[in-house]
Amino acid sequence: MSTETLDLEERTGAGPDFSLTSEQELLRDEVRRFAEERILPGTGERDKAHRFPEELMGEIAELGLLGMLVEERWGGTGFDPVSYVLAVEELARICPSTAVTMSVTNSVCCWPIQSFGSDEVRARVLPTLASGGAIGGFGLTEPGSGSDAASLRTAARRDGDEWVLDGEKAWITNAGYAGYYVVIARTDPDGGHRGLSAFVVPGDAPGLRVGTPEDKLGLRASRTAPLYFDGCRIPAANLLGEEGQGFKIVLATLDHSRLGIAAQAVGIHQRALELAVAYAKDRVQFGVPIAKHQAIQFKIAEMATQLAASRVLTRYAASVSEDGRPDAGRLASEAKAMASEGANKACWESLQIHGGNGFCEEYEIARLYRDVRVTTIYEGTSEMQRLVVARHLLR
Ligand SMILES: Cc1cc2nc3c(=O)[nH]c(=O)nc-3n(C[C@H](O)[C@H](O)[C@H](O)COP(=O)(O)OP(=O)(O)OC[C@H]3O[C@@H](n4cnc5c(N)ncnc54)[C@H](O)[C@@H]3O)c2cc1C
Structure with missing residues (x-):
């Protein structure tokens, strides 16, 4: 039986560079500050009341986050895809609901309109979406x-x-x-x-x-x-x-938008880990903080390792998403499946570390445990992501 070498790294030349530019770091820090100061205080109440974050949309638009992938000539802020996943990650770390509202506007509404709309449609619709005059x-x-x-x-x-x-x-x-x-x-x-x-x-x-x-x-x-x-x-x-081009537009749009769901999962995973670390250092059982027990340490180490892998793959997939590479869609599917399943596992373990308190809505992990569940389902289930990956390798 002969085997073939599968070229899983189709980019030629230099390997991937995972460092962020100073502009990307600035954006990440700005969105993080905004999410912690402006979104976090009302997150629990909005969740309980099933209330859409309407009052925040104007501020999110002012930060330029609703038209991130829209070129400036159509009224957008024209950020690169890595900046986009950084922003989604920071919003999702604090409020996954707000993050999906923003990511849907950017990636499955603005993106296909910019990519496939006529200039007349782009000029008529995109400035309104990008400026927060409407969400998508x-x-x-x-x-x-x-x-x-x-x-x-x-x-x-x-x-x-x-x-x-x-x-x-x-x-x-x-x-x-x-x-x-x-x-x-x-x-x-x-x-x-x-x-x-x-x-x-x-x-x-x-x-x-x-x-x-x-x-x-x-x-x-x-x-x-x-x-x-x-x-x-x-x-x-x-x-x-x-x-007749609708299906082609769907596939291209989802290849791109799955990066946003991967980033949403990474943000939730990050928060689940932060909450687990804080709780483990604080909660005392058998005379010591539970962080001193090796079983807890192993859970935290595993969560951190999986988070690093999910984040790197998501940013890498984003960084190549506009290069026209044939494997860009496969990478987005890999990132979405890996990050969403990793984040589900992380929320499960973080809640376990919280013990009975984690089962109570007073603790943030309870909401994250519910919020994270959908990430393996929408914009294509994990099973569908695996089909995309397998089809790419077996074609
Ligand atoms: C909160 C939320 C928000 C959403 N937002 C949007 C939105 O804005 N716009 C939109 O259009 N949709 C949206 N969706 C829909 C979402 O994209 C679908 O739920 C998703 O694509 C799965 O479709 P389904 O629920 O019909 O499951 P089904 O397709 O019925 O799948 C059921 C199960 O069967 C598995 N399965 C199906 N076919 C196969 C196969 N060939 N091989 C192996 N397993 C298979 C699936 O993986 C899954 O586990 C949203 C869903 C949710 C829950």
Whole structure:
């Protein structure tokens, strides 16, 4: 049996450089300070009340965090992808709900509009999103179509100068708050995955209705609800790319946006570790702080090791995401699966270190334990990430 050498490092020349630029460090420190001072005080209350962080969105926009991947000529701040994952990580460390609100606006709404929209659509929509005049949403999932996105049924038909949408979307983050959604609909009933197209749908489009918000296990301060399209009319110009390119746009968008979920997981993991260390030094059992027990030390060492690996892979995947490398999507999937599963494990261990107190909402780890769960599910489950990786290696 012969084997082939798998080229897992497709970049030629110098190896990866993981150091941050001074601008990236500055941004990270600024977002960290903002998250600790402005977001943290209300995080527990918003979670309890399932209340969207509406009052924070203006300040987040002022920091330039809603149009991070949007070029300056379209009103954005034009940050690089590593800066973007740094910002998501810092927000998620303090409030994963706020982080997903911000990351969805950036990565699954602004990014495909900038990448596939006409100049007219970019000029009409992106400055509003990037300046915080509106946040963004993304409508792919339907009640009968999750991982198998190509089977979606929401239909779009052309009627003169308009597209008319009919159908239903499920689990839409920022639903009801978003000023614009990128929505994937079927324009050819018999076209399979080639029969899908992508559209920009304004939040106030006639015929669009937002359903009852989901009562979620975690991320309770983020809004998730269904969208109903009943003869929903949008301008013909709101088509992204060409008719039939919807699936291609979805794949490209998710390849990019998974970096944001990986970064969200890294931020949660970081906080779970910090909480575990603080608690272990403080809690005394058998006459010593539990941090003196080797079993606790091993848990903390394992959490820190996994965190370092997840963070490095996430930043590396971000750093190559715009190089046009064929393995950029695979790296994003690897980062998302690894970081989200590592963060779930870390929250589990951190709660274990907190003992009975960790099972109580008074302690922050209880909320993180709930919040982290979804990171292995949305924007593609861990199983789907592994399919992406395996397909890349076995093609
Ligand atoms: C809080 C939250 C926010 C969300 N926000 C959005 C949003 O803004 N926009 C949007 O469009 N969607 C959103 N989603 C939907 C999310 O992307 C889907 O839940 C996810 O893609 C999985 O789809 P599903 O839930 O239908 O699970 P299913 O696809 O039904 O999968 C169920 C299980 O089967 C496994 N499975 C399925 N197929 C295979 C296979 N071929 N091989 C192996 N295992 C398989 C899955 O991995 C999973 O474990 C959100 C979901 C949540 C929970």
